[in-house]
Amino acid sequence: MKKWLNYLPTLFIITIVISLIAYSSTGNSVRMNYTEFQKLPAGTDFQDSQMTISSTVINVEGTYKNGDKTVNYSVLVPNTDENMAWLQERLTSDGGQITVEDPSTNGMWLSLLGQLIPFLLVGVFFYYMFTKMGGAGGSNKAFEFSKSKARVESNVKTRFKDVAGCEEEKEEVKEIIEYLRSPKKFTDMGAHIPKGVLMVGPPGTGKTLLAKAVAGEANVPFYSISGSDFVEMFVGTGASRVRDMFKTASKSAPCILFIDEIDAVGRQRGAGMGGGNDEREQTLNQLLVEMDGMEDNNGIVVIAATNRPDVLDPALQRSGRFDRKITVNLPDVKGRREILAVHARNKNLAPDVTLENLAKRTPGFSGADLANVLNEGAILAVRNKETAITMNDLDEAIDRVMMGPAKKSKKYTEKDKWLVSYHEAGHAVIGLKVEDADMVQKVTIIPRGEAGGYNLMTPREEKYFHKRSEFIAQITGLLGGRTAEELVFGEISAGAVNDIERLTEIAKNMVRVYGMSSLGPIQYADPQGNVFLGRDYTQGANYSAGVAEEIDKEVRDIVNSCHKECKRILTENRALLDLIAHNLFEHETLTNEEITNLMKYGQLTDPNAPITVEVVETKKEVVEQPPVPKTMDQKDINKALDELTKR
Template sequence: MKRNFKNLGIYIIIFAIVLAVAWFYQGSKQQEVKEIAYSDFASYLNQEKVKEITIVDTTLSGTLKSGEKVVMYSPSFLEIQMLEEEYIFPQMKEGKIKKVAGVKPKKQSIFLSMLPTLVIIVIFVIFWLMFMNQGQGGGKVMSFGKSRAKLHKDEDLKKVTFNDVAGLDEEKEELSEIVDFLKNPKKYRDLGARIPKGVLLVGPPGTGKTYLSKAAAGEAGVPFYSISGSDFVEMFVGVGASRVRDLFEQAKKSSPCIVFIDEIDAVGRKRGAGLGGGNDEREQTLNQLLVELDGFGENTGIIILAATNRPDVLDPALLRPGRFDRQVVIGIPDIKGREAIFKVHSKNKPLDETVDPKVLARRTPGFTPADIENLLNEAALLTARRNGRKIRMDEIEESITKVIAGPEKKSRVISETERKLTAFHEAGHALIARMMPNTDPVHQVTIIPRGRAGGFTMILPKEDKYYATKTTMEEQIVHLLGGRVAEKLTLNDISTGASNDIERATDIARDMVTKYGFSEKIGTVNYSSSDEVFLGKDFSTRKNHSEEMASEIDEEVRRIIQDAFDQAEKLLSENIDKLHLVANTLLEIETLDGEQFEALFTGEKTSEQLIAEVRDMEKVLEKANAEEAAESENLMRLESIKENNEISTDDENVLDSKDEISEDETILDSNDEILEDKTMLDKESDNDEKN
């Protein structure tokens, strides 16, 4: 219907344009008669240039012998009589001029005279309708106040259930009550229980808030409306409130149902905190949302799920009981949750036998489900880049580092001086981390640039930590200053490469003094400023301590940093030989993993032995990659032949008796050789690892 209306409008516009052109063209043809004055007309008659003459009422027109038409409008009766007696009648007698009987023109109808104006009006109306139609997304003229919530179909919802959500056992249990109420409301009503009207999902980005809400809707099997908080707010006043009303009217028709509002902080921020006062569009929308959640009207059977990562900016009226009764915090998954998430996201990916989800869970502390899905996808892309058929641990290790620090930049041209500076800087970080008793072990040291860093030292914790102690924070500052100290001791100069380390160390020291009360001189008092960045809540801020106390805080922060610097300098001075050993090894092979660094630090292996082993491992890995790529190409070729029906299943079993496909036989034989070589290679690698 919409398409037919659109086509009809186009045809009307074309017809109107053609009609207008024809009308104006006809009018222009009628205006080809030349209008002249009385004296000019008399001159033409005197020179006998007039061939025909017509007199109709007060209009005197004539056709010249040259074919040109002339006309004189509104001549007086006396002027016409003078022309007739002096020129017209004598020439008519001589046959030089012919008088044509004039016909009185018909009076033009009012409709025809107004037709051009009507055509122009119609064209403008059609253009306006089409413009409004396009501006509202098609077929929504003047529908500003309609809700933009999307109703998801049953087949889409059933694709995601609680079985697809890993690592959120307690959170799923909280939402299972909502699901059970939607399925069996009578059980709760008989007990006099009131199910929460709204559930607020709070957590950092990428932890699965939206995914968990989809799973709840899939489990309940009820209509599911989803909308973003920004979809309510519009530039037109009153539109947001109208959309809220329309959303709940639609939900009532589909009750029981679930309404999911993503990023609710876009519409639910504290009232009175903006610069526009309390009568702006966003606050009107919030007021209407508060009324719909818990006002005089009843919205029985409508469960509101909302997600945000900024609960601190939400209006208190939105969070009170009766509106969002329950808050479900979805945080960063622990090691058990990460293991389950790895299993879920690797379900459809061909992993190598050496890949262990437990090991991956230990190596990815602080990763969200979105990060884990991303690193597995990056690992699959790296495997496809080398034409592999299975994702190995090497690709996953590389993808973990890529997600944390960015991709490698091996093509960057770096001078030998800067390489040496980076090597000693990272060696200083690694040695300090190894010598600190409470610092986590070194996982990788590299001088290959990644992202904005010229190199980095990766330290991964052995287990998840939820608290930090005073000792661990002091050791962390010493570790951060290790790079600057190493530069000072070995190069007799310092660089700007330690700027980020100094910034992080200063922040930790200031938090120790002002936030956590770790300073004996300052005492157990919180002097930190609020982390609130919401413009308007505190438009004018002030310090919560005196200038004298600020000076003492600065002095205490400086003391902590200086003590850590002195400690790092003492440790590296006592182990200067190991600093040179690690730095020189990095200059040769550029990257050391945790085991290699530990063997080098303890003296289990010399630098020459380690470099030789790395070179051999690179050759073995390069050969394995080449053989696996060849195997993959051959298998892909066979699959392509099968799809083209050039080889049937029976033909594959008797390939030896077919001379016409000898080339394919060669391919199969080469695959067997490759598999044998690969088996031997794996055994050799195992023996090398044991040795």
């Protein structure tokens, strides 16, 4: 019915147009009264006429000649014997014929309906417009607020092969798939499948994708809704939507009910500076009741996802509701390799692209980040009019995802360029000379985002636990840029603000969280804080002012000792610092291989590597260079630096 109402304005306009055309087509017809008909001249030439005789009047329709013009006429004549005789004589005087019709055959009801149709169309049109403006039918829409906004997919195409990098997480949900496929096996054994599964983890790790894969593998309907879809401005809307959602899902059981970002509605009740939100808490209460009131093994499995499990209400995570908690972490190098393989299925990669190397260059990347890297690489390949995605495109894509696009149009002054070159070279030297420091992959002085330069450093190997020496090495590496400025120019700039922020956080955590100081293995700060007041709002309230002073002293001692060590390393390797800085000033970007060659040979290329020279057409000749020492002493580095300066 609603579909046809949408076409009502068009039908109304068409009816009006047809009526106007019909009216214009009868424009030559003359409607006379009885007196006018009597006054027509005696010699009027009447042609064929039709008479419809009723009990009181005679309806006469026909044509007559008025000179060369034919006129259509109609007239009502009183029904008397005299008028009947007069009409027969008058209309047949010039050979005209009279046709008498029975009034019962005219379809009185059809005629009446024809007169009513225009009024009915006008009435329906105004009713349609009234309901659109929220009038008479607007009251019905009030009931739609209580309806669930959950979207359903009956035929989910996602499978486990589309989800990579989380093998352990897949194992945790296999029982749910088996239960949805054949629940009788579990009921016969007396087993109760978890009613709810809570997936937690950083953004972009594939929690939603994994939930869809569960529905796809089990071949059951997949209901999905966001936590923010429950709460509206109307009181009681969220609770009624929860009831309707479970009622609708029960009709399609077995099925998966997925609630994304459940922290929007599942926050701890009664928390915060201003108290709780009554409407949100009512919605949460109804959700708790529905999950607790669900019958065992009724076929509905609730899967929820969040990246803030610390704010959830404890009642939501108790047994009987969200029984199983699955942590979806950032992928390791093996997982990143598998994720890249999934997203590279439809990508045209060049032969020089190896997903293994790409996975090693992207530690800390989530599945969404890796998909974005490949997509950005494909966009860059199209922009450069290439036939395949090269490794250079993917290197640039990694930089764009981490720091933003390069601002090549931004030009440094010569003094600022030297400052940035030495700053980034300082980070690179510490990365080369400190054993536990992160490995330098790429150094550039081309501005990206808000950074004047960019130093890509990755861990030498991925670890789950970090030692104190590794934290010390990280702080020393972060101080490399600022210390290089101090050593070379005798002053410091504001370019190290992000480095200082990061190293301060590491030093504070070493003292207050990890117990890596002389204060002992005591935690002086809640690593989560009060999430409703701000993470740092209430930190420090659980220790005295004297302890706070000791914490500040320990943090300062750690940073000062790292600064002293950083200055010692850069002073001892001043020639290498100058060499890297000069090459950065000249070439603007250096790779890991080029930096290593500068440290070993004093130049960007390896002199021991065979050089391929093209001679005739496609033939190639390999010329072996004379061997040189594998390492260079300080004298050789100074010599190479002098030659570079002369150029």
